[in-house]
Amino acid sequence: MSNIVIQKFGGTSLADTKRFKAVAKIIKETSETGKKVVAVVSAMAGETQRLIDLAKGVQEIPDPREYDALISSGEQVSVALLAMSLRSENLKSKSYTAFQLDLRTDDYHGKARISSIDTKNLLMDISSNITPVITGFQGINEEGDVTTLGRGGSDTSAVALAVALNAEECQIYTDVNGVYTTDPNVYENAKKIDKLTFEEMLELSSLGAKVLQIRSVEFASKYNMPIRVKSSFTNEEGTLINGDENMEDALISGVAHTNDEAKLTIRKVPDIPGIAAKIIEPISAQGIEVDIIIQNVSEDKTTDFTFTVKREKAFEAKKILTDLSEEFGGGEIELNEDISKVSLVGVGMKSHAGVAATMFKTLAENKINIEMISTSEIKISVIVKEDSAHKAVKSLHDAFNLEK
């Protein structure tokens, strides 16, 4: 390990020239502790969206190559401005675009994946006390055309650079203090989490997605690169996400909820071998991801089969089921979109029985009906009616003392 740290600054941290100066101060202070900072930046607040809207103004379905050339340009403004801000703090600095670094990706414009980074120039800079400032979000493909990594992709750029440079950690500076035990907009008792494992962060992605591109966490997990999420406004400790599991890990780290699922039930399917495969196969063949599945016991040789999919795919899935049900003489298809998934997440769960019992009891006491349940080693999820989701989140947050 080196003494290199990546510091990534998002759009809100770079909203105006004053903010660039504030960010330069953070980098300077870190450098003064003996760390070698490599900065990664996004476009200034709102800039990427402005560019996307411009594209739509001239071409309904923008040409992918030109679209990426356009929407990656916000980051180019940011690197130059930050390098200048650092110079006015008397720090030597140099800006780099993906092209200058030969930061290669595959060819999927708009959602490219990084394949390699040439660190030669960066390492030379670092050894001569020059702070490199690198464009997040962009790469180049085989042809040298600019690609982009998907919205929020500069987090993934930062983690990839951290891995390539064998950095100590990857610090993601944003406008919140870290990841919270639940959405503070839903429950005011939400508390900042000090430490999370990669696994937990991935399971809590609905809480984390606002602070971090989830793909960056997958990347960090794969290469065991610690991520620290912190605010560029307060510079408090933040949330550390790494691979360490230890005895002090909280039983429950957080409670998340999502409203982007729908529940499909196919009635009166014959209870014979092969039916589950028959139902699920054509659904996944369409690229529709199935989340929770329940099949009931049969009383009259037929049963109900229920599962959830992303809400945006619900109609497509319903159509497939309608055709299927006709084929094997099943009953009608029911579609429920007014559902929420509420999930309790914590590595501490692995070694503690009784979490599920407490969870279900709490929901019962609050007269919240559980429609479906699924569990993994570190997560218990329930499907409830959407209008009771906030109540579920609050009561579980209380029951597990997450405000402490």
Ligand code: ASP
């Ligand atoms: N500027 C890009 C976006 O707004 C990338 C990023 O912010 O991470 O999505």
Ligand code: MG
């Ligand atoms: Mg972001």
